[in-house]
Amino acid sequence: MGKDIRKITIIGGTTKSGGKEAIEKTEIYKGDIITLVGPTGSGKSELLSDIEQLARGDTPSNRAVILNDGELNRWERQMVAQLSQAMNFVLDMPVEDFLELHASSRGISSNPIIEEVIGLTNRLSGEPIGARDNITSLSGGQSRALMIADIAVISDAPVVLIDEIENAGINRLMALEILSAKGKIVIVASHDPLIILMAQKRIVMHNGGMFKVLERNKQEEEILKELIAMDDELSVLRDRLRMGDFARGGGMLLMNKSGSVEEKKEESSNFEII
Amino acid sequence: MKFVTVAGPPSSGKTAVLIHTIRHLLKDGIKVVVGKIDCLGTNDGEKYQKLGIPVIVGLSGDICPDHFYVPNLEVIFNWAKEKSAQITILETAGLCHRCAPAIKGCLAISVVDNLSNIDIPQKIGPMLSTADIVVITKGDIVSQAEREVYRRKMEMVNPGAEILEVNGLTGKGSLLLKTSLMQAPEVDTITGRELRSSMPACVCSYCTGEKRIGKSFQLGYIRKIEATETEGGRG
Structure with a gap:
């Protein structure tokens, strides 16, 4: 794994109408779960994209994203893992062969890790998968659970960007907890109240800009x-x-x-x- | 002038990636021109023209596109000079997968997508291994694990290459490609430069329009598959 990511700082840019973003600066720390909320088109995906590209005032939003305190000016390879509803498995092979391929591509010895990923997948998904199941024939929920377990265990990227986890028979809370417990920074764009409130902090998007940063309050915890x-x-x-x-x-x-x-x-x- | 070649299998997203990248260059006031080599027909010229930049399109027609590409390099280079281009981007779509258009001393980019076969490095060998930058597209629709495996495969075939993931639909990642393009070497002339990889031979009766099948119609450089069952292997 590359360098440790302790902190991501987002410096506000401009909204869709060209005005200054209400939030001038916000910081996200290791182990944090942050949600991005706002109606469709409010700029959630664009903010995720700015983080992925490490914007330096050069994206349409004019934001800057700074790693740690600026000593890294570029993601090293595989520092950001991504998950969205549009993602599917396309390789036609059994689960264990696939995990072995992924593990070996990262130079990890595979046997114990394959069991760990499958075990985690089956805790996340209502319907268990088997090591010899073909990955392309898994259900939507099973695929998503496997993707999350794989990101948590094999990908090892310190930052995980999620564009909505659908409610397709997987335990979404456990998924976020597992990723966060691995010390990752997890940023989730979501419309789901459960996911939104699961995060201690949420960024409210409006008209392409960061409009508010809210901390979860006592009432919301209830x-x-x-x-x-x-x-x-x-x-x-x-x-x-x-x-x-x-x-x-x-x-x-x-x-x-x-x-x-x-x-x-x-x-x-x-x-x-x- | 920077002279950049861009290659990749059909539908891998070459044009889409380039359009996003060129937009960034134009925003910085860079003078960009585009050459496009294809086989039979293409609308890509119009797509580039919509960016308001000079475009030259060459269709190889009945000629092997690789053998069409090389003799036309000077034509395109001189045309670009006349247009006082700062960057010339030459997209080669017609080349067969045996070939690589990369030129020594000029930036070479290959575009492949995450949906293609995991064994693509074997299939398009030189096109990948001779590139300075490998752009991987369509990462938004496959799993993180597959992106990582794919990337690793590319690194194994071409350890020195810069690998960039770009989304051809949204342009995400094209900014990094633009930054790398700006670091391409300056080239005074193309004449006398060398290809990084040789072209396949192609002188036979079918090159000159023969259509009939059969031994007696086959003249020139002909090679036959040995009719023994082997475990795969090349040609």
């Missing part, structure tokens, strides 16, 4: 707990339905008419199947 509980409940219900069970049944979770999910105790007209 809301996050509720969201996590709701997400767990939804995934239980999702699994039941996907496994061919009826949603309605003893002790199972249903949504009541006010929209929240709760356990159904007995026959009651208060509930409807969701």
Whole structure:
């Protein structure tokens, strides 16, 4: 691995209409999870792109991105890992051969690491994958889980840029926790409240510019707990339905008419199947 | 004047990458001209013209595009000088995969994409191994692992090359390519310079329009596959 990345500093540039960005400077540290929020077209992807390219006032946004305190003026190879919903596996080979190929391309001895990646993938994904499964035939959720596990273990890039993790049967919270626990800087553009609140800090984008930087407050921490509980409940219900069970049944979770999910105790007209 | 050759398999994104890069150059007030060599037909000339820069297009037609390319280098070079270009970018689309247009002393770029076969280095050997810069495109649609494996393959074939990932749709990464282009050596003349890799031979009856199949119609430099079953190998 190359040099340690302790800090990324973003120096504000201009918005789409040419005015100065509201945020003049923001700093992101090792182990941080940062989310970028804002409507489509507000400039989230462009900010990710500025970070990836280490903008020096030469991109359309006129931003500058500084590594550590400026002693690195260029990413060394493979310092930035990227993940987006548009990414697919295209190599036609079994999971373990693929991981071996990736590990050997990075000069890592492969056996224990392959097991680690597959184990991690199966913690992230509801449907386990096998070492001999072909990577191109994995489901969307399995592919995404494998990509994340692979970035965490084999890629070893100190910075991970994510353009939305979809809710496709993977544990998104665990994914972010794993990446952050590996000491990476994780920057995620997202529309998902759960992901947004998972980050301690979020950058609000507006009209191509960084508009606000918000720290998660106490109230939001409570809301996050509720969201996590709701997400767990939804995934239980999702699994039941996907496994061919009826949603309605003893002790199972249903949504009541006010929209929240709760356990159904007995026959009651208060509930409807969701 | 800087003289830059750009090669790569069809649909790898050469033109898209170059258009983004040229925009950066024009923004800096650099005088850029483009030459495009192709086989049968191309609209790329118009795409470059839309940037408001001089463009020259050469179609090789019935001639082997590689053998068409070399004799026309002086033509293009002199034309570019007349246009008082600071940078001439010569995109060669028609070349077969056996060939590499790279010239000693001139910056050579190859463009390949992440979707092509992982064994592409073997398939297009000299085109990759003679390049100073290898641009890899379409990284936005494959996994991080595949990008890393692909990049590693390129490094193994051409350890000295600068490897850049550029997105042909959004232009992401083209800024770095522009910076590298600006460091290309200045070239006074193309005459007397040498190709970095030889061209394949091509003098046979089919070169002159023969269409019939059969031994008695085949004259000139002809080589046959040995009809024994082998484990792959070349030619």
